[in-house]
Amino acid sequence: MEEALYTIGEVAKLANVSIQTLRYYDQIGLFKPAYVDPETNYRYYKDLQLYHLDLIKSLKYIGTSLEDIKKVQQLTREDLLLFMNEQEKIIEGKLIRLREIQQNVVHAKRRIQKQLNYPVFGEVVIRDEDEMRIIQAAANNLTPLDLLNASYSKLKRIVEEEEGVINNSYVAIITNQPYSYIEEITYTKIFTPILTDKRISTISTEIEVSKIPEGRYACIYYIFSPEVYFSNLKKLMDYVSNHHLQVTGDIYELFTSSNYSPSEQEYIVEMKIQIAD
Numbered sequence: 001m002e003e004a005l006y007t008i009g010e011v012a013k014l015a016n017v018s019i020q021t022l023r024y025y026d027q028i029g030l031f032k033p034a035y036v037d038p039e040t041n042y043r044y045y046k047d048l049q050l051y052h053l054d055l056i057k058s059l060k061y062i063g064t065s066l067e068d069i070k071k072v073q074q075l076t077r078e079d080l081l082l083f084m085n086e087q088e089k090i091i092e093g094k095l096i097r098l099r100e101i102q103q104n105v106v107h108a109k110r111r112i113q114k115q116l117n118y119p120v121f122g123e124v125v126i127r128d129e130d131e132m133r134i135i136q137a138a139a140n141n142l143t144p145l146d147l148l149n150a151s152y153s154k155l156k157r158i159v160e161e162e163e164g165v166i167n168n169s170y171v172a173i174i175t176n177q178p179y180s181y182i183e184e185i186t187y188t189k190i191f192t193p194i195l196t197d198k199r200i201s202t203i204s205t206e207i208e209v210s211k212i213p214e215g216r217y218a219c220i221y222y223i224f225s226p227e228v229y230f231s232n233l234k235k236l237m238d239y240v241s242n243h244h245l246q247v248t249g250d251i252y253e254l255f256t257s258s259n260y261s262p263s264e265q266e267y268i269v270e271m272k273i274q275i276a277d
Contacts, residue, residue: 003046003047004046004047005034005035005044005045005046006044006045006046006047007042007043007044007045008022008023008033008042008043008044008045011045011049011050011053014050015050015053015054015057017053017057022043023043025056026043028066028070029070030056030066030069030070030073031049031052031053031056033045033049034046034049052073055069055072055073056069059072062087062091063087063090063091063094064087103195103197104195107193107195108195111256115256115258115268118221118268119221121221121222121223122220122221122222122232122235123220124218124219124220124235124236124239125218125219125220126216126217126218126219126275127216127217127219127272128214128215128216128217129212129214129215129216129217129272130214131211131212131213131214132193132211132212133193133194133209133210133211134171134191134192134193134194134209134210134211134212135191135192135194135207135208135209135210136173136189136190136191136207136208136210137189137190137191137206137207137208138188138189138190138206139172139173139186139187139188139189139190141186142172142186142187142190143182143183143185143186143187144172144182144185144187144226144229144253145182145226146187170190170192170254170255170256170267171190171191171192171193171252171253171254171255172187172189172190172191172252172253172255173187173188173189173190173191173250173251173252173253174186174187174188174250174251174253175188175250175251176247176249176250176251176273178237179230179233179234179237181230182226182229182230185230185233188250191210194209212252213249213274215248215274215275215277216274216275216276216277217272217273217274217275218236218239218240218245218272218273218275219236219270219271219272220232220235220236220239220270220271220272221268221269221270221271222268222269223258223266223267223268223269224255224266224267224268224269229269232269232271233251233271236251236271236273240273240275245275245276246275246276247273247274247275247276248274248275248276249273249274250273251271251272251273252270252271252272252273253269253270253271254269254270254272255267255268255269256268256270
C-alpha cells in the first residue's frame with residue numbers, strides 16, 4: 001500500500017505547529033519534507049516524519065537550541081541518553097537559579113511589607129528581628145554624611161554577581177558609645193544584605209560574610225537628612241538609657257529607598273540596637 005503523504009497544512013494541524021514554523025525548519029535543514037512537487041512547490045510529509053517532529057518539539061520544550069537539535073538527530077540511542085543526561089543537569093541548574101531568584105523576590109517583598117508597617121517615624125519601638133546574613137567590609141572612615149558612597153559598590157557587585165540585583169539597601173555599623181554631635185560618628189563597617197541562602201564564594205581578604213543576629217532590638221525610623229540624623233540617634237540612645245535596657249551590640253543603620261522616582265529620591269533610615277530579653 002502506498003504510504004500516505006500529508007500537506008504542510010495537515011502536518012501543522014496534526015503536530016500542533018504553525019505552517020510558518022515548518023517552512024522555517026525546512027529552510028534551515030532541520031525538518032525537510034519528504035517530497036516537494038516540482039510544479040507547485042507544495043511540500044508533502046510522510047507518516048514516519050511525525051515521529052521526528054515530535055522529537056524536535058520535545059527537545060525544543062526543554063530548551064534545546066535548534067542548532068543542537070540538528071546534531072541530536074544524528075545521534076545513536078546511547079549518545080542520545082548521554083545528551084539527555086546533560087540536558088537534565090542544565091535544567092537542574094536553571095531550577096536552582098530560579099529558586100534563588102524566588103528567595104530574592106520573597107525577601108524583597110518582606111522588606112517592602114516591613115516598610116509599609118513601619119511605626120510612626122521618629123518614635124522608638126521594641127521589635128523582634130530575624131537574623132540577616134550580610135557581607136561586610138571596613139568602612140575606611142566613612143561618616144553618616146557619606147551615604148551612597150562608592151565604597152558600597154564593591155559589596156553590591158559581589159551580591160549582584162552571586163544573587164542578582166534585587167537589593168537596594170545600604171547599611172553601616174557604628175560603635176555603641178555616647179556621642180555629642182554628628183561629626184564624632186565614624187562607621188566601623190559597611191555591609192549589604194544577602195537575600196538568599198546561597199553560599200557566597202567570591203570573597204576577598206577585605207570582605208567577609210557575617211550576620212546581624214536575631215533577637216530583640218530598640219528601633220527608630222525616619223526619612224534621612226543630615227539635619228535630623230543626630231537627633232534621631234540621640235532619641236534612640238536616650239530611650240535605651242531611660243528604660244535601663246541592656247545593650248548587647250553595636251548600632252546598625254539600614255538605608256532603603258522610600259520611592260523609585262529619580263526626581264524625588266529619599267531614603268528611610270532604620271537605626272536599631274540589640275538589647276537583652
